[in-house]
Amino acid sequence: xxxxxxxxxxxxxxxxxxxxxxxxxxxxxxxxxxxxxxxxxxxxxxxxxxxxxxxxxxxxxxxxxxxxxxxxxxxxxxxxxxxxxxxxxxxxxxxxxxxxxxxxxxxxxxxxxxxxxxxxxxxxxxxxxxxxxxxxxxxxxxxxxxxxxxxxxxxxxxxxxxxxxxxxxxxxxxxxxxxxxxxxxxxxxxxxxxxxxxxxxxxxxxxxxxxxxxxxxxxxxxxxxxxxxxxxxxxxxxxxxxxxxxxxxxxxxxxxxxxxxxxxxxxxxxxxxxxxxxxxxxxxxxxxxxxxxxxxxxxxxxxxxxxxxxxxxxxxxxxxxxxxxxxxxxxxxxxxxxxxxxxxxxxxxxxxxxxxxxxxxxxxxxxxxxxxxxxxxxxxxxxxxxxxxxxxxxxxxxxxxxxxxxxxxxxxxxxxxxxxxxxxxxxxxxxxxxxxxxxxxxxxxxxxxxxxxxxxxxxxxxxxxxxxxxxxxxxxxxxxxx
Amino acid sequence: xxxxxxxxxxxxxxxxxxxxxxxxxxxxxxxxxxxxxxxxxxxxxxxxxxxxxxxxxxxxxxxxxxxxxxxxxxxxxxxxxxxxxxxxxxxxxxxxxxxxxxxxxxxxxxxxxxxxxxxxxxxxxxxxxxxxxxxxxxxxxxxxxxxxxxxxxxxxxxxxxxxxxxxxxxxxxxxxxxxxxxxxxxxxxxxxxxxxxxxxxxxxxxxxxxxxxxxxxxxxxxxxxxxxxxxxxxxxxxxxxxxxxxxxxxxxxxxxxxxxxxxxxxxxxxxxxxxxxxxxxxxxxxxxxxxxxxxxxxxxxxxxxxxxxxxxxxxxxxxxxxxxxxxxxxxxxxxxxxxxxxxxxxxxxxxxxxxxxxxxxxxxxxxxxxxxxxxxxxxxxxxxxxxxxxxxxxxxxxx
Numbered sequence: 001x002x003x004x005x006x007x008x009x010x011x012x013x014x015x016x017x018x019x020x021x022x023x024x025x026x027x028x029x030x031x032x033x034x035x036x037x038x039x040x041x042x043x044x045x046x047x048x049x050x051x052x053x054x055x056x057x058x059x060x061x062x063x064x065x066x067x068x069x070x071x072x073x074x075x076x077x078x079x080x081x082x083x084x085x086x087x088x089x090x091x092x093x094x095x096x097x098x099x100x101x102x103x104x105x106x107x108x109x110x111x112x113x114x115x116x117x118x119x120x121x122x123x124x125x126x127x128x129x130x131x132x133x134x135x136x137x138x139x140x141x142x143x144x145x146x147x148x149x150x151x152x153x154x155x156x157x158x159x160x161x162x163x164x165x166x167x168x169x170x171x172x173x174x175x176x177x178x179x180x181x182x183x184x185x186x187x188x189x190x191x192x193x194x195x196x197x198x199x200x201x202x203x204x205x206x207x208x209x210x211x212x213x214x215x216x217x218x219x220x221x222x223x224x225x226x227x228x229x230x231x232x233x234x235x236x237x238x239x240x241x242x243x244x245x246x247x248x249x250x251x252x253x254x255x256x257x258x259x260x261x262x263x264x265x266x267x268x269x270x271x272x273x274x275x276x277x278x279x280x281x282x283x284x285x286x287x288x289x290x291x292x293x294x295x296x297x298x299x300x301x302x303x304x305x306x307x308x309x310x311x312x313x314x315x316x317x318x319x320x321x322x323x324x325x326x327x328x329x330x331x332x333x334x335x336x337x338x339x340x341x342x343x344x345x346x347x348x349x350x351x352x353x354x355x356x357x358x359x360x361x362x363x364x365x366x367x368x369x370x371x372x373x374x375x376x377x378x379x380x381x382x383x384x385x386x387x388x389x390x391x392x393x394x395x396x397x398x399x400x401x402x403x404x405x406x407x408x409x410x411x412x413x414x415x416x417x418x419x420x421x422x423x424x425x426x427x428x429x430x431x432x433x434x435x436x437x438x439x440x441x442x443x444x445x446x447x448x449x450x451x452x453x454x455x456x457x458x459x460x461x462x463x464x465x466x467x468x469x470x471x472x473x474x475x476x477x478x479x480x481x482x
Numbered sequence: 483x484x485x486x487x488x489x490x491x492x493x494x495x496x497x498x499x500x501x502x503x504x505x506x507x508x509x510x511x512x513x514x515x516x517x518x519x520x521x522x523x524x525x526x527x528x529x530x531x532x533x534x535x536x537x538x539x540x541x542x543x544x545x546x547x548x549x550x551x552x553x554x555x556x557x558x559x560x561x562x563x564x565x566x567x568x569x570x571x572x573x574x575x576x577x578x579x580x581x582x583x584x585x586x587x588x589x590x591x592x593x594x595x596x597x598x599x600x601x602x603x604x605x606x607x608x609x610x611x612x613x614x615x616x617x618x619x620x621x622x623x624x625x626x627x628x629x630x631x632x633x634x635x636x637x638x639x640x641x642x643x644x645x646x647x648x649x650x651x652x653x654x655x656x657x658x659x660x661x662x663x664x665x666x667x668x669x670x671x672x673x674x675x676x677x678x679x680x681x682x683x684x685x686x687x688x689x690x691x692x693x694x695x696x697x698x699x700x701x702x703x704x705x706x707x708x709x710x711x712x713x714x715x716x717x718x719x720x721x722x723x724x725x726x727x728x729x730x731x732x733x734x735x736x737x738x739x740x741x742x743x744x745x746x747x748x749x750x751x752x753x754x755x756x757x758x759x760x761x762x763x764x765x766x767x768x769x770x771x772x773x774x775x776x777x778x779x780x781x782x783x784x785x786x787x788x789x790x791x792x793x794x795x796x797x798x799x800x801x802x803x804x805x806x807x808x809x810x811x812x813x814x815x816x817x818x819x820x821x822x823x824x825x826x827x828x829x830x831x832x833x834x835x836x837x838x839x840x841x842x843x844x845x846x847x848x849x850x851x852x853x854x855x856x857x858x859x860x861x862x863x864x865x866x867x868x869x870x871x872x873x874x875x876x877x878x879x880x881x
Contacts, residue, residue, distance in 0.1 A: 376620070408687045
């Protein structure tokens with residue numbers, strides 16, 4: 001029997017985690033008051049990760065294995081890399097979605113992702129993929145720097161066999177400015193926390209959730225899991241109290257392993273909740289951003305069938321203790337990368353558009369005469385025993401694993417995280433590609449290492465404020481070398 | 483196979499500048515320096531040259547585009563000059579153009595010149611450049627050492643070698659070239675090195691350390707080629723002739739197909755096989771007396787010994803460590819110091835290699851002179867192991 005609900009979910013937390021103890025050691029001289037937050041680690045993307053790439057990885061996890069192709073894709077973020085160039089279009093291209101997919105961006109507040117989910121649930125118009133990711137900019141020694149973490153999440157909502165039914169949703173708005181960021185300000189300006197707790201969180205949550213529970217004929221005591229994605233998890237308890245829900249029902253904040261991922265955090269916490277949910281559990285998800293979204297869900301019997309590997313990602317972080325490396329990855333410190341960094345990385349948009357399926361979708365060709373996969377697709381087959389003309393059909397490499405044929409760790413090449421690791425990789429089923437690698441520890445690659453493909457920033461064109469994306473070979477999740 | 487160019491063209495004069503950090507010289511000075519040596523060597527007048535080929539690689543970054551730098555520097559009398567570029571085989575391509583023109587009977591005497599001023603680009607190592615509007619979108623941001631370092635990883639894996647053992651053989655390659663380069667006053671790097679210095683050098687691109695990499699320098703080299711009849715008039719019956727010139731560019735197989743193992747250069751094997759046939763060499767080990775190969779990196783030279791058929795597959799490390807390619811070995815390699823000590827001003831390198839073989843064949847190599855060499859082989863590998871242009875040229879005496 002088909003029903004409408006959450007069909008699948010995915011999450012992405014970058015491997016790199018800045019130890020807050022070490023972060024505090026670097027900045028505590030300026031803001032000793034941050035000491036209370038100096039525990040655990042916060043996730044941060046490598047130099048070649050941004051909300052687009054993180055959303056792609058989360059969405060790939062959500063779309064893996066037998067779910068409907070989305071009819072619509074919404075990318076929700078307040079830190080989308082492009083202000084006027086559709087970010088969701090890049091994500092859709094990386095996912096190789098059909099051109100007919102309705103693709104759009106959402107943003108403006110930390111309710112961006114939950115609101116997209118609510119609209120899709122209300123409309124019940126085909127399958128919608130909500131992909132969200134955030135990389136909050138923060139000044140050094142700011143509370144935001146301590147509390148934030150980079151991450152992405154994705155939900156597929158539609159008709160099928162849901163993992164969770166969407167019982168209902170409700171929202172209220174209130175222009176309470178607990179924090180804000182403008183294009184000009186660049187970073188968040190954060191106001192008094194207790195004021196927001198008392199006048200914002202604890203008043204808005206009941207306003208949004210109260211009518212929702214009433215309509216669903218549920219009491220506070222029926223809630224098995226309460227998601228309160230607030231920047232400072234210490235404030236979540238006040239929300240639970242205001243809703244008369246026990247603190248023991250609060251979903252984990254992910255503070256220790258990730259930090260607060262802005263607009264992506266509600267769905268990230270939901271992904272974590274669904275990973276451990278049992279059938280029948282009722283989940284109340286809130287989200288705050290000049291108002292409150294409240295979504296009521298019930299896990300179905302299918303919830304245990306599809307588990308995403310979020311807990312594995314949370315556990316398998318790589319702790320960074322060097323604050324300048326953290327800053328460099330975020331582009332927040334101007335490192336002298338030498339003359340090789342002066343290379344002009346202007347993108348020929350004519351070519352990028354013509355070859356967008358090759359580049360974003362990692363779609364090459366497979367020869368219909370001899371069956372050889374190859375990248376890029378070419379007029380003549382690369383197989384030396386074939387060479388047939390115009391026989392290649394589309395062949396996507398993005399979801400294939402490969403093994404390393406040769407590699408190096410190059411200390412001369414320009415990269416924002418030396419050394420640049422790259423090599424020849426051979427794909428399962430055929431095909432060979434000379435490509436950059438990502439996320440390997442030094443010494444982590446060897447001939448024969450298994451690799452999986454990751455959508456990443458290829459080059460940053462600082463002169464023109466542009467950057468381009470391609471795929472890189474990284475460790476297979478759970479495999480060696482990471 | 484066509485009958486080829488064996489003995490159809492003579493080299494009647496050659497010139498080569500001192501290679502190095504030529505802060506004192508502009509391309510005009512280098513070209514003039516090489517040319518004046520060659521024309522004096524040939525004993526002809528400049529106006530007897532009927533056509534020229536000019537090899538420059540980084541056209542926008544040092545010498546300039548087109549043929550006119552050469553025509554202008556030498557004030558050539560408006561004879562046809564063609565600028566050629568084919569990666570690190572650029573210098574050899576200039577020579578091939580001139581040689582083919584003479585062999586075809588299109589002219590009697592032709593000039594091949596190669597020049598590069600790398601030190602004006604400001605880089606240590608080769609300069610950065612775009613790979614083209616499409617490839618920039620997906621090719622890795624590799625450097626030459628990083629691309630050639632791949633050979634080390636794949637070679638060690640293929641032959642189940644411990645990397646430390648492979649590194650010792652690679653270090654011997656560099657050690658030997660520095661021993662040779664120290665005896666060449668035209669070389670850039672003339673300091674001898676110990677094995678320990680080489681092995682302990684800072685890493686550039688694993689497994690290549692600094693001393694596994696060739697130098698970066700400025701230089702020019704040139705050849706004047708002519709019909710054998712003209713050579714005979716000028717110098718008598720004994721002169722250097724071109725025995726073979728073969729070129730093999732990649733067609734994408736190494737980069738895009740799994741059949742390539744990453745541990746050899748496919749194109750060198752093809753070019754060498756054709757060149758041996760063109761030159762009538764049936765047993766390279768017996769017939770080739772001296773080689774100048776593309777030792778851009780130590781691992782490249784090691785792998786090339788197998789690709790040229792001088793070592794059995796898997797035997798290059800032990801042959802190298804046994805001294806087979808040392809100055810006093812069976813087939814000395816880089817007797818002039820190689821790219822390792824000359825550096826690699828790309829447009830000039832192929833002609834610089836030819837210059838040393840020319841001197842050796844004529845017995846004019848001074849303290850580096852080998853005893854009665856038979857055939858000399860020059861080899862270039864332009865590009866990177868998984869996509870390149872390989873050139874193999876063989877030279878010998880006319881009689």
